[in-house]
Amino acid sequence: MAGNELTFNDNEFIVSKTDTAGKITYGNELFISMSGYTEDELLHAPHNILRHPDMPASVFKMLWKRINDKEEVFAYVINKTKENDYYWVFAHVTPSFDSRGNIIGFHSVRRKPNREALSVIQPLYRSMLSAEKIGGMAAGEKKLTAALDQMKVNYDEFILSL
Ligand SMILES: Cc1cc2nc3c(=O)[nH]c(=O)nc-3n(C[C@H](O)[C@H](O)[C@H](O)COP(=O)(O)O)c2cc1C
Numbered sequence: 001m002a003g004n005e006l007t008f009n010d011n012e013f014i015v016s017k018t019d020t021a022g023k024i025t026y027g028n029e030l031f032i033s034m035s036g037y038t039e040d041e042l043l044h045a046p047h048n049i050l051r052h053p054d055m056p057a058s059v060f061k062m063l064w065k066r067i068n069d070k071e072e073v074f075a076y077v078i079n080k081t082k083e084n085d086y087y088w089v090f091a092h093v094t095p096s097f098d099s100r101g102n103i104i105g106f107h108s109v110r111r112k113p114n115r116e117a118l119s120v121i122q123p124l125y126r127s128m129l130s131a132e133k134i135g136g137m138a139a140g141e142k143k144l145t146a147a148l149d150q151m152k153v154n155y156d157e158f159i160l161s162l
Pocket of ligand 1 (some may be wrong): 016017018023024046047048049050051052055057059060077078079094107109
């Protein structure tokens with residue numbers, strides 16, 4: 001893999017917020033320093049500024065569906081920094097609501113993932129990614145569904161068991 005892996009401490013959290021379209025509206029200090037960008041470069045930028053090519057598109061599709069359906073979602077994500085380094089996170093992404101229950105934005109709090117979890121996630125993502133390269137998004141989703149079916153768990157059970 002290109003670039004160096006960056007890490008952070010177990011007791012640290014990488015936090016960002018977006019508007020409803022996924023443009024960054026806030027990042028904590030660690031979010032900014034890990035990214036390699038300045039706060040000015042990050043604010044109002046689409047969150048895919050950190051997108052790493054090893055992430056299957058179908059993971060983000062599922063993530064957006066969940067949060068637009070007013071649900072929370074957990075996901076393992078590899079991010080790419082401005083210098084083309086990378087770092088893995090375990091993200092908890094949630095919608096934020098106004099007093100009427102309308103979505104006004106999204107919030108992600110990320111912890112350091114454990115290595116055993118990544119040893120399960122990395123081969124899964126690799127297989128989803130190669131399926132997507134041949135059969136597009138639907139093929140990636142199918143890989144994930146097949147893996148979950150084989151383990152007889154749903155996505156949440158799987159992701160929270162790692
Ligand atoms: C609150 C929030 C946080 C997000 N954090 C990340 C992130 O850290 N890295 C990332 O690649 N995408 C993140 N996304 C997803 C991006 O918006 C985007 O869907 C993803 O990067 C894929 O980009 P693409 O759809 O342009 O291919 C986040 C979305 C939301 C709503």
